[in-house]
Amino acid sequence: MADYIPSMDLIEPASKGETWAVARLISRAEANMSEVREAIGEIYRRAGNAHVIGLTGVPGSGKSTMVAKLVHKLRAAGRRVAVVAIDPSSPYSGGSILGDRIRMSDLALDRDVFIRSMATHGSVGGMAHAALDVVDILDIAGFDKIIIETVGVGQDEVEIANASHTTVVVSAPGLGDEVQAIKAGILEIADIHVVSKCDRSDSNKTMTDLKSMLRDGIGHGVQPNWRAPVIGSSSFQEEGFDELVAAFDKHLESLEGEPGRARREQISSFRLRKAAEALMLERFEAQSDFDGAATDVAARTVDPYSAAETLVRNFSSEASS
Amino acid sequence: MAAPIRVLLAKIGLDGHDRGVKVVARTLRDAGMDVIYSGLHRTPEEVVSAAVQEDVDVLGVSLLSGVQMTVFPKIFKLLEENRAKDMIIIAGGVMPDEDVEELKKMGVAEVMLQDTPPQKIVDTLRELVEARGVR
Numbered sequence A: 001m002a003d004y005i006p007s008m009d010l011i012e013p014a015s016k017g018e019t020w021a022v023a024r025l026i027s028r029a030e031a032n033m034s035e036v037r038e039a040i041g042e043i044y045r046r047a048g049n050a051h052v053i054g055l056t057g058v059p060g061s062g063k064s065t066m067v068a069k070l071v072h073k074l075r076a077a078g079r080r081v082a083v084v085a086i087d088p089s090s091p092y093s094g095g096s097i098l099g100d101r102i103r104m105s106d107l108a109l110d111r112d113v114f115i116r117s118m119a120t121h122g123s124v125g126g127m128a129h130a131a132l133d134v135v136d137i138l139d140i141a142g143f144d145k146i147i148i149e150t151v152g153v154g155q156d157e158v159e160i161a162n163a164s165h166t167t168v169v170v171s172a173p174g175l176g177d178e179v180q181a182i183k184a185g186i187l188e189i190a191d192i193h194v195v196s197k198c199d200r201s202d203s204n205k206t207m208t209d210l211k212s213m214l215r216d217g218i219g220h221g222v223q224p225n226w227r228a229p230v231i232g233s234s235s236f237q238e239e240g241f242d243e244l245v246a247a248f249d250k251h252l253e254s255l256e257g258e259p260g261r262a263r264r265e266q267i268s269s270f271r272l273r274k275a276a277e278a279l280m281l282e283r284f285e286a287q288s289d290f291d292g293a294a295t296d297v298a299a300r301t302v303d304p305y306s307a308a309e310t311l312v313r314n315f316s317s318e319a320s321s
Numbered sequence B: 001m002a003a004p005i006r007v008l009l010a011k012i013g014l015d016g017h018d019r020g021v022k023v024v025a026r027t028l029r030d031a032g033m034d035v036i037y038s039g040l041h042r043t044p045e046e047v048v049s050a051a052v053q054e055d056v057d058v059l060g061v062s063l064l065s066g067v068q069m070t071v072f073p074k075i076f077k078l079l080e081e082n083r084a085k086d087m088i089i090i091a092g093g094v095m096p097d098e099d100v101e102e103l104k105k106m107g108v109a110e111v112m113l114q115d116t117p118p119q120k121i122v123d124t125l126r127e128l129v130e131a132r133g134v135r
Helices: A005-013 A019-031 A036-044 A064-075 A102-105 A133-141 A178-182 A203-215 A241-254 A258-286 A291-297 A302-320 B019-030 B046-054 B069-082 B097-106 B118-132
Strands: A051-057 A081-087 A096-098 A114-117 A145-149 A166-171 A192-195 A231-232 B005-011 B034-037 B058-063 B086-094 B108-113
Touching: A005 A019, A005 A036, A005 A133, A019 A114, A019 A133, A019 A291, A019 B046, A036 A133, A051 A064, A051 A241, A051 B097, A064 A241, A081 A096, A081 A102, A081 A133, A096 A114, A096 B019, A096 B086, A102 A114, A102 B019, A102 B046, A114 A133, A114 B034, A114 B046, A133 A145, A145 B058, A178 A192, A178 B069, A192 A203, A192 A241, A203 A231, A231 A241, A231 B097, A258 A291, A258 A302, A291 A302, B005 B019, B019 B058, B019 B086, B019 B118, B046 B058, B046 B069, B046 B097, B058 B069, B058 B118, B069 B086, B069 B097, B097 B108, B108 B118
Parallel strands: A051 A145, A051 A166, A081 A114, A081 A145, A096 B034, A166 A192, A192 A231, B005 B034, B005 B058, B058 B086, B086 B108
Antiparallel strands: none
């Protein structure tokens, strides 16, 4: 039996940047142990200093390789950098193979870089459910730039925009024509557009498509005082990253005052909603008549809406009594 | 529901034989575990640093190059320095019987040689993590 250190006692070493304590808190947050909730609450109250950058894009668009290059640039600028790299869980076994670290192995010995792999464990939207608690832990550990790399997403997984101060959408050349670019969804959430693999000749077309989409007024994110730039990059030729890092800082500046307040409020209401959802679902499913209701719905003697309504009514009267 | 068991599988040194470790990775994933793979040609320092950051339950090191008696002492020293002594260490690959004995004395929880059936690997990991308890 290993010695169990209470989560509240891990906060001090974690806030001094001690890797083992940071890592252990993250594991407990991810496992959503009831013991860790008090500590997560305390950490939340202390956090809020880091610049959280969300990086998203389709599978194979070059996100992980790009993150590795970005971390080098940010380190050269004296930043302490953390990366939360999210990969999908198998829908069948629930297991996962988390491979993003492979592309960042040259960063392993830098004490001012922390990389953590997470699996989605059934959550949709490109994020892992505890990702934002993990960001807070890294925040109090003194990392000033925290990059969340989502799973490879489709067109509609936009949760990252509710989780980050600066959302970067990576588009790869050759994956679609201008029709893709006018579609709603992921391209609309970008504060910064990056076209990867610009060593390829068809990247020009992707750059042009994105720029014309922006000219038509689509894809500027939600912030009224900010126009999303389109930056070309090549991880292979190490190009475009100075520009990208400069865009991070510029966007952070644009969040001074009211826009930043609006953004923080958007993130907080998202978290509050998520927390409430999780709690309600947990209690809802724990009700004694839940299985019975499911059987009735399966037999089609009751429709799912009425069954849910009955359960919610019971649940609320239980809560108020 | 308990959190999935987290495992880091690592290849250390000048050893390019990764078919085995990839099969093990796939097997553990299919058993519902979260598996991180280090890629080839890592150093003990890189591997332990990754294992500590990832806070894995199990660190599995695959070696088919015969350097186990140099690599594992280094790993244990680094784990000690990084306050990660409660990590379960597994060796895998091809190695002589007398080394297996020595490795176990050193603190390697189990040595899985080349003929270990996949299910045996899964069961062993589950038992070891269960026996260690919540941390």
